[in-house]
Amino acid sequence: xxxxxxxxxxxxxxxxxxxxxxxxxxxxxxxxxxxxxxxxxxxxxxxxxxxxxxxxxxxxxxxxxxxxxxxxxxxxxxxxxxxxxxxxxxxxxxxxxxxxxxxxxxxxxxxxxxxxxxxxxxxxxxxxxxxxxxxxxxxxxxx
Numbered sequence: 832x833x834x835x836x837x838x839x840x841x842x843x844x845x846x847x848x849x850x851x852x853x854x855x856x857x858x859x860x861x862x863x864x865x866x867x868x869x870x871x872x873x874x875x876x877x878x879x880x881x882x883x884x885x886x887x888x889x890x891x892x893x894x895x896x897x898x899x900x901x902x903x904x905x906x907x908x909x910x911x912x913x914x915x916x917x918x919x920x921x922x923x924x925x926x927x928x929x930x931x932x933x934x935x936x937x938x939x940x941x942x943x944x945x946x947x948x949x950x951x952x953x954x955x956x957x958x959x960x961x962x963x964x965x966x967x968x969x970x971x972x973x974x
Contacts, residue, residue: 846860849863849864851942851943851946852866852867852932852939852943853939854934854935854936854939866932866933867932885923885925886935887923887924887935888921888923888924888925888926888934888935888936889924889935889936889937890920890924890925890926890937890964891923891924892924892968892971892972893924893964893967893968893971894920894922894924895971896970896971898957898960898967898970898971899920899957899959899960899967900920900959901920901921901922902919902920903919903920903957903958903959904917904918904919904920904957904958904959905917905918905919905920905926905937905955905956905957905958905964906955906956906958907941907944907945907949907951907954907955907956909945916941916944916945917929917958918934918940918941918944918955921933926940926951926955928940928943928944936951937951937952937955937964938950938951938952939951940955941954941955950965951964952964952965952968953965
């Protein structure tokens with residue numbers, strides 16, 4: 832039986848925030864609200880799927896290649912603003928932010944931290960190795 836759905840009105844600023852926090856072509860506004868407000872509660876993951884069935888994140892091939900490990904940190908430093916952002920790699924290849932938000936891709940994770948569209952693959956550095964995620968991804972792919 833389908834869940835009951837309600838209609839709400841939001842202003843442009845709230846909608847823009849939902850867009851920044853979403854993974855394009857994957858998340859619905861409801862997915863983002865569920866992730867942010869319920870912290871994956873009510874038996875659903877951030878993808879709206881049943882708990883325990885969260886799809887694998889894009890860092891899983893790097894874990895499988897032995898280039899990164901679950902629990903490793905990635906870091907991006909904004910030198911002009913003197914801010915440093917960190918995230919933790921999860922066992923299923925996602926990035927988890929210090930506030931508990933989790934993202935299957937580096938770019939939406941970094942966008943959530945900086946508030947700007949930014950290439951997470953090119954800007955996050957894997958702390959233990961000192962290498963950019965992009966470089967690790969290319970090595971895992973055999974490029």
